[in-house]
Amino acid sequence: MSSIGAALLNSLRSVERPGDFCVGGTREIFMPTIDVDGVGRIAFPVQPIQAEQLVASAEAAPYGRGEATVVDRKVRRTWQVDSAKIRIGGRHWDKTLAGLVEDVALGLGVGEPVAADFYKLLVYDAGSFFVDHRDTEKVPGMFATMVLVLxxxxxxxxxxxxxxxxxxxxxxxxxxxSEVGFAAFYADCVHEVRPVQTGRRLTLVYNLRFVGRGRPLKAPDYRAEHGRVVELLRGWTSAEDEPDKLILPLEHVYTPAELSFSALKGADAGVASVLVKAATEADCDLHLALVSIEESGSAEHTGYYSRRRWSRDEEDDEQFEVAEVIDRALFLSEWRRPDGSEAGFDDFPFDEDELCPFGAFEDLTPDELHFHEATGNEGASFERTYRRAGFVLWPTARRLAVLNQAGLRTTLPYLEDLTARWEASKAPIRSPLWREGDELSRHMLRSWPRSSWREDEDAEVGRMLDLQIRLRNMECIDAFLAGVSAEGHYAAPDNEAILRAAALLPAPRATELLVRILRRNAPAHLAACGDLVQRCVAGAAGRTCDLMQIGAALIEALPGPPTKRQEVDPWTWSVPVKPTFVVDLLTATSRVDEGLAARAIEHLLAWPKTYKPDDVLVPAARAFAKLAESTAWPAVGRLREASLDHLRKRIALPLEAPRDWTRANPLTCKCSDCRELGAFLTAPDQQQWRLKAVQGRRSHVEENVRSTTCDLDLTTERRGSPHTLVATKNQASYERRAKQRRQDLEHAPALDR
Structure with a gap:
């Protein structure tokens, strides 16, 4: 645990009395019956006519001035009905009132028995108020006042x-x-009632007193603890080797619906009363959050085998125990601010060394624990979750570093908002808003994912670069392109933003970065790199960057023979070349320099197993045939000639349907079944072959046939046992060649123009 965390805990341990000086809210209850002499039973909500009747039977409420009780409408303009004229009852009222008093006492930090004595009913009509004052002790043992708003x-x-x-x-x-408002506060607290604007406010006032206790309590005084905590927190910002945030788990259990500063109980409320004010004075941010640890892993069955039967614990038919924790996730959620509002944060990760005390979750019983039986090759497993609410605290100066821990789902929208506000303010670069955006950008850059694996819809790189362009943050643009895009975290959707960002940099630096991006990413993202170069040549970056260097970098990164293709990284392999890449490559290089384009086309033609004529070159040549500009490009002419030559040679080959049942034998397996099938394939007078055998032998033959290009149709006769595999010869090879011939005859004229 950090030194600041330990010191903070020590300071808060001296908050011996839990609770706060006041507590309140609204609650749905079984409403009491209230009968008032001269008025009758009160209806809820209170009707205006009954409120007028209450005022008519009431008297002006006095207040205490020293030893005297006086009426002064400039100090207190309120009507009161004495308790002697009121009868409060109802079947559930005693239980309801007792529960409310118990909760109020807990909020005030009182654990002893408390009684509530009804004092009076107050009516505040329009204009009524009561200025700052303190309550006097009206009965022995009174320590607080409770007000119920009807x-x-x-x-x-x-x-x-x-x-x-x-x-x-x-x-x-x-x-x-069925709803009342309530508030309770220590009698020594100053309080006021602000003027009622419209309608009438009715309250029941109760004196809270201890049962069997002489001297009443006063509101908690945490000034000494507050001073120590403020001093600690102020030193946190500049402290080295201290975590960016601290988490103090609460003593009581709270559901997400209950989680708020106003609903804290006992010692939690006492600590909150110190932290809320201290955090404000020390420039720290304080929140409540749900602290969760989720674990999963392997489990073991605790049953045992006896000679008589498989035995399990009598109390549970499925007894397991945790064997090993394999995965563990620690995160914060359900954020709340001291004012009761939601913080708007997504889930935050946290480290265990941020917990105060360290190991706060040890020896706790999981909130959820699920075991799963072994299935197939998977052994028994478990999942369990620990949850506790906690205070989460960090220096305001470190807020952006903490925010960055929540990940891009949180930081990108936040940075977008910062950028929009800076633009709207028309403030210069280096202004406070701009600096905040710059600081957050640098935090994001340091933690940006570097994996080359990307989801197809991932647009985060583009969003980040667009924001840096709007901020005109050249340092972050340079750092991002060099540290992220040029290090393998790259995909085609990034290209437009990369080029817009590079266009803002000095031309030599932009050229250098684009070359690095191409060299690093071409093996895994060849098509994307081709698109990048083509866009560069056609766009603003092409007017300043050294296009010869950029084009040469892509050509140098072109794949050669398939046997030399290598794994790019553990998650990414090079993919087959597509015709669109050839179009982008030759379009870009032809527009830059004929010699550069000549290098490109000669490389493509040198490796036909990589740049396959039918899959890559011919489709690319056909695409160029529709582009009038390309007729003047020698490299495209070379591509067209090579494609035509390939098509013409194949058209010249003889094409004749089989005259008998002789078929090629591509099988290489030497087992007896495959050798027999191979002999059948080359036999001119046999159309069908049958193998009556167990499933393993039949499946082996089927796999070998399907992994080659045998001219066979396979079926299984399921009569008798074992079943029979039936192989019937077909004309698949001839039909493929005939189809190819028709395509060649169609494509060749389109290229020969």
Whole structure:
């Protein structure tokens, strides 16, 4: 665990009392029955006519001034109905009130028995308010006040509670008949009720007191702890060898729906009250998040074999135990800000050394644990998940480094927003917004994936380069092209952005980078590199870059004989050449220099097994036949001549249907069945061959036939046992040649123009 993490934990351990100075929210409950003398039973939500009746039977609410109780409408403009005139009941009310008081006490950090004494009903009509004040101890043992806001249609009337420089606003307006707002706070806290704007606000006020305790508690005072934490956090930004973020798991369990600063319980609420204010003063960002560890691996069955039977644990028919953890994922999710809003972050990875304390998840029971029986060649396996909520903290100065840990799904949209805001501000380069974009870009560049494997729809490189172009960030453009594109993380969709970015660099540097990109990526992405060169020649980069160097780099990277093709990296192999590549190559080089194009075409013609005439060269020549400009290019003329020569030679070959049943024998296997089948193939008077044999022998023959170009149709007769493999001769080879002849006769005239 980091030194700052250890010191932070030590400082927070002295927060002996959990809870906070106030707690509140809304809750759906079984509503009580409330009967008021002279008014009758109150309906919910409270109707205007009943509210008027309540005001008529109420009196102006006083407040305490020293030892005296006075009425001053400039200080407190509120109506009160004494508890003696009110009867609160209902079948579920006692249980509902007890549960609410228990939760409120927990939020205030009180673990002892607490009683709630009804004090009075208050009515705030339009314009009513109560300025800053403190409550007095009205009964022995009273330590706090609880306010229940009844369902009514109104606006304004927010309750504001203040303590030691902190301020919490409870803006609750329950309107549903089964919903109440609630707030509780220590009696020594200053609080006010802001003016009601419209409607009427009705509240039930309760005095909270200890049962059997003399001296009441006061609101927690964490000023000493707060000071120590602020000092620690301020030193974090400049501290070396400290993690970018820290994670403090909470004591209590929270579901994602419950996870919020306002819903924290016990000691968690106490720690939050220190961290929220300290983080703000020390320029740190504080969040709540769900901390998860997911593990999977191999499992072992714990049953045992006896001579009588297979035995398992009596309590569980499928007893397993974890054997070995193979995969492990650590991530943060369900982010919440102190103000209750969602942070908008995706899942974040984290390292175990960021946990405070280190090993906080050790010896915990998994929240989920699933075992899977062995199947086929796979042994038994398990999956388990640990989850705990936690505080996540980092210096604001390191925010972008932390944000970068979330990956490109988070950082690219964030950088796009930064860039748009910088453009809209019309601020110069090196302005604060630009610097923030530059800093995030550098973090992203350092962690950018370097694998040459790419998904087809991957557009992240293009998005990143486009943002750097908009930011006019030449250093990041250079670093990205050199460190990412020229190191194998490259695909055809990147080309347009690469060329736009390169066009902003000095011509010699742009040329150097494009040459490096071609040399590194051509073995695995030949077609993409051809497209890159063709776009370069036709675009803005071609007007400044050294096209001779760029074209020569592609020619030098061209594959030669197939036997010399090598694995590019563990995940990528070179792919067969496509006609479109030849078109791009000869178009680009012909537009640059005839000699360069001549080198290219001679290389293509030198290796017919790599640049196959029928699959590559002839289709490319046919494509050029539709491009009028290409008729003036000598290299294309050379391609056309070679393609025509290939077609004419094949057209000149004799083509005749078989006169008997003699067929070529391409089988190389020397087993007795394959030798017998080979003899059958060359026999002029045999049309059908039968092999009655077990499946293994039949399958072996079938595999050999299908792996060659035998002129045979295979079927299986399933009468009797074993079954019979039937091989019947056909004219497949002749039909293929006849089809090829028709194509050649069609293609040759198109090229001979």
């Amino acid at each position: 369902p009514s249609i109104h606006s304004g009337g927010e309750l504001v509670v203040k303590h030691l420089g902190r301020e919490v606003v409870f803006d609750v307006h329950p309107e549903e008949p």
